[in-house]
Amino acid sequence: MVHTISITNTGESFSCAATQNLLAGMEAVARRGIPVGCRGGGCGVCKVHIESGQVRTLKMSRARVSIEEEQQGFVLACRSYPMSNVVVTAVQGLCEPNTTMRSRP
Amino acid sequence: MTLTGVLRPGHVQLRVLELEAAVKHYTQVLGLCETDRDLQGRVYLKAWDEHDHHSVVLREADEAGMDSMAWKVDSPATLRRLASEINESGLATEMKWLPAFEHMKTGELFRFTIPTGHVMELFAEKEQVGNGMPLINPEVYPDNLKGMSPSRFDHCLLYGDDLDRTLELFKDVLGFSVSEQIVTAAEKMLIGVFLTCSNKPHDIAFIRQPVKGKLHHVSFGLDNWGDVLKAADLLTRHRVSLDIGPTRHGITRGETLYFFDPSGNRNEVFSGGYIAYPDRPTLTWTDDELGRAIFYHDRAIEAKFLNVFT
Numbered sequence: 001m002v003h004t005i006s007i008t009n010t011g012e013s014f015s016c017a018a019t020q021n022l023l024a025g026m027e028a029v030a031r032r033g034i035p036v037g038c039r040g041g042g043c044g045v046c047k048v049h050i051e052s053g054q055v056r057t058l059k060m061s062r063a064r065v066s067i068e069e070e071q072q073g074f075v076l077a078c079r080s081y082p083m084s085n086v087v088v089t090a091v092q093g094l095c096e097p098n099t100t101m102r103s104r105p
Numbered sequence: 106m107t108l109t110g111v112l113r114p115g116h117v118q119l120r121v122l123e124l125e126a127a128v129k130h131y132t133q134v135l136g137l138c139e140t141d142r143d144l145q146g147r148v149y150l151k152a153w154d155e156h157d158h159h160s161v162v163l164r165e166a167d168e169a170g171m172d173s174m175a176w177k178v179d180s181p182a183t184l185r186r187l188a189s190e191i192n193e194s195g196l197a198t199e200m201k202w203l204p205a206f207e208h209m210k211t212g213e214l215f216r217f218t219i220p221t222g223h224v225m226e227l228f229a230e231k232e233q234v235g236n237g238m239p240l241i242n243p244e245v246y247p248d249n250l251k252g253m254s255p256s257r258f259d260h261c262l263l264y265g266d267d268l269d270r271t272l273e274l275f276k277d278v279l280g281f282s283v284s285e286q287i288v289t290a291a292e293k294m295l296i297g298v299f300l301t302c303s304n305k306p307h308d309i310a311f312i313r314q315p316v317k318g319k320l321h322h323v324s325f326g327l328d329n330w331g332d333v334l335k336a337a338d339l340l341t342r343h344r345v346s347l348d349i350g351p352t353r354h355g356i357t358r359g360e361t362l363y364f365f366d367p368s369g370n371r372n373e374v375f376s377g378g379y380i381a382y383p384d385r386p387t388l389t390w391t392d393d394e395l396g397r398a399i400f401y402h403d404r405a406i407e408a409k410f411l412n413v414f415t
Contacts, residue, residue, distance in 0.1 A: 037413040039346040041122055042169030042369020045413055059122045061369065061415070063168035 003082040007033030008089045016082050023077040034090045039078045046077040053086030110280045111302040115177035116159055117323055119370055120166035126367040127163050134343045136252025143209055154256035157231040158210040169368040169415040171320040174261055175226035184229040188215040196274040219274055221265020222317025253336040253374050255325035262310040264319035264414050271311055275300050283387045285356050290391040306357035306378040321414045322371035329376050330360045336374045340364050349410055355401040370415050
């Protein structure tokens with residue numbers, strides 16, 4: 001079963017199998033919008049709010065998603081598998097974790 | 106014995122979200138040896154060339170990160186002296202003695218919290234289980250090593266706010282020296298410090314961040330650059346979440362590879378680096394050269410390397 005995932009921050013969307021987490025689905029087709037961190041539910045960088053649709057989640061670090069936040073629809077994209085078409089908003093801005101500090105030429 | 110006082114990192118206890126996934130990662134991919142489990146379900150592991158019973162403890166919890174880091178000191182007398190000096194320094198809180206064997210196969214242990222919010226422990230004795238080879242006429246490595254098979258747990262890099270007082274504690278009370286430091290170019294404010302209690306470029310490092318008690322990475326030592334490249338092969342073979350590398354650090358000069366355990370705790374394997382004698386001058390990096398300091402080849406540092414921690 002394949003679902004469509006939309007990211008409000010960038011207006012991008014991509015197809016994601018029910019067996020693939022939202023973050024891996026986004027990375028697999030080189031879409032942008034959800035910041036990529038540890039990919040293991042620990043760092044919280046890929047936290048999103050589910051605007052519509054349903055996901056199945058694996059255990060997420062409570063230091064990053066509290067029980068209250070989870071009840072309000074916040075999840076970590078790396079631990080969330082789509083059960084329908086899903087619309088998400090990334091909590092961290094795209095630029096924050098993806099900027100690069102350079103000291104070259 | 107000329108290396109005295111605090112000898113080395115003894116063990117680190119990590120929180121993981123799912124125990125068996127973590128055990129599989131740390132034994133099959135990283136290649137540590139499981140040595141024990143306790144009644145609370147914690148799993149004890151060691152790298153192959155370590156003689157002590159364990160150097161990594163995994164505990165299943167609701168959040169990822171580091172519970173504590175423990176240091177082996179040279180004797181019970183040193184343990185008493187350092188505990189007393191830590192107490193008198195006023196730099197530590199939540200100080201507590203744990204009786205012998207409360208921590209698996211380990212003697213009396215002194216626990217304290219440092220100004221950056223991390224729990225540290227000192228101990229003098231731990232049961233030795235050997236490195237799989239005889240002490241008389243040994244081989245150079247044992248049979249049946251798995252995964253990356255680092256020879257040792259080497260160091261941690263930690264994030265915390267009160268860097269100045271933590272540095273004071275490690276330097277003035279525990280006797281560490283500063284091998285390298287990072288300062289802001291303009292104000293010369295200390296933002297990172299690399300500390301050694303041995304001949305290694307670092308046994309622990311701290312970066313100033315407005316958080317308490319956070320883990321940036323746990324690091325394990327490999328023999329050479331070829332082993333680092335093979336470790337990167339294993340990350341792909343096992344589909345492990347890659348962070349950065351293989352590449353080289355300016356700071357410490359180590360050849361390095363960063364990746365994540367299944368709960369998002371960052372691991373490093375590395376090789377190389379210089380020998381840090383106590384009279385070696387401290388190297389200083391300014392933050393406008395941070396890209397080259399951290400990743401010497403790319404000369405750039407993705408913010409996610411700094412912003413992703415547990």
